[in-house]
Amino acid sequence: MSKNQKRVLKLAIVFAVMFGITPAANAMHIMEGYLPPKYCIIWGAICLPFLVAGYFSLKKTISENRKSITIIAMAGAFIFVISSLKIPSVTGSCSHMTGTGLGAILFGAGAVSILGIIVLIFQAILLAHGGLTSLGANTFSMAIAGPLVSFGIYKLCQKLKVHRHVGIFLAAAIGDLFTYCVTSIQLALAYPSETGGIAASAVKFLAVFAPTQVPLAIIEGILSVVIIIGLETYAKSELTGLGFIKAGEK
């Protein structure tokens, strides 16, 4: 082994140790200052139509029934608190749910886009997760792409008459995985690999974040099902109010 190789090996060992001591598996919030200015603006612009649509749909809901404003605000607070609760785990590492998949199933994908951006702002201000310049990219991956996929899969499973709990598991888990893929692609677009370009870079990011994100997606799916089971047992009337269980079902 040459001197250089030894040096790299040492560096790799340091990083392996770092992985070992910081198993913090948060949802992948892109940090403040990480993206070049071009991408901050592009992702913000991509989010805009979704946010505008979400804003108008919210406005319509509220003008039809003023009372719904507190329920919508509570839904936002609920998503925030769910995402800030520590998931119980064996090693004592800190992992959190994203909560947006569950939010999309319960409240619909349209409402989650606006609630999602507000929750992301509070996560940046109160939890130091994410940032203001990366808000556009984070909003797209966590408040738009992920919830849309979750909602779509949930509806699809309903159509195909898959068991409701399986559908919820799939919706929450795949929505989470999709968020992680979108974030990896966002990172790869901003920092393409020297030899393989954007695709190679995307594969690298996917591989590096897989050990934390894949188990997290499965846990998120399981927990979403447990939450829904709890709700179905104790709070049928509230769920009917949200439109989750159609009147007369079950």
Place this chain on the structure above:
Amino acid sequence: MVKNVILSVIFLVALILILLKERKYCLRKCRANNHQHGASHKHGEWISIDFYSYASQIRGWNPVFKVSFAVALVILCIVLDNPYVSLIVIIAMAYLTIVRGGLAAREYLSVLMIPAAFIIISIFTIVIDISKEPAGHFNLHMGFFYIFTFKAKLEQGLLLMLKVFAAVSALQMMTLSTPSSEIIYVLRRSHIPKLIVELMNMIYRFIFILLDVSAKMKNSALSRHGYCDLKTSWHTFGRIAGNMLVISLKKANAYYDAMEARCYDGELVFFEEYKKIDKKLVISSVGFLIFLSIFPWITI
């Protein structure tokens, strides 16, 4: 350029040392908390940021000034992309938060270290490359393939780390000295739609109500062996989350009635302290921003 690399490496080593030390401290703190009763355990990093922002000695500065100063600094950091600018920003923000704001250095570091894991992993990913042939300046044979990197890539990664920390510390200067309600006030002043500001105001208040609820439920679950093993604790977690939704819906109705009873007609108006803009402060910060933006051209 060698200077840049040395600078960044020193920074990286310091970072790792701080991280290790911080982790030990956190573990000890967690253990101490577990030995006490659970009631004191409802705090996390996030509540502490809210708490510090109210306790900060520079809370009296005008919030519009603070927010625009922080945003301008973040934008300067990512547009200029210069290691010296980043370093100056890191030092200046530490000075503002620790010396002027009166926050303990240890607490400041622990807040700054929250995103460290993500930063280090993602920068590591940018720096390395994988291929079947040893193509870079540094190659590591892994059996079937090589992990390799270039000197330029290493340098890019280290500079990126400096930049991210500068931007994060500028943001933290804002969040650690400006309570959320004042930040929302600034957003309203900048003509964000009224409905969204309204929702933000409510969500901010509801977050603390729900956190209180969840802390209470967690306490009672703990006292009934709700977390005795992993399977039970997942069940408990799910039940708490589900219950929380039910309670939040019930409370939402009650709050609407309460607001209605106080003549709510679509606008929440809060008392806002008028904070004078300190002219000296504005002049010196604008000077600082101008200095930073011409800095790259002076040094070359």
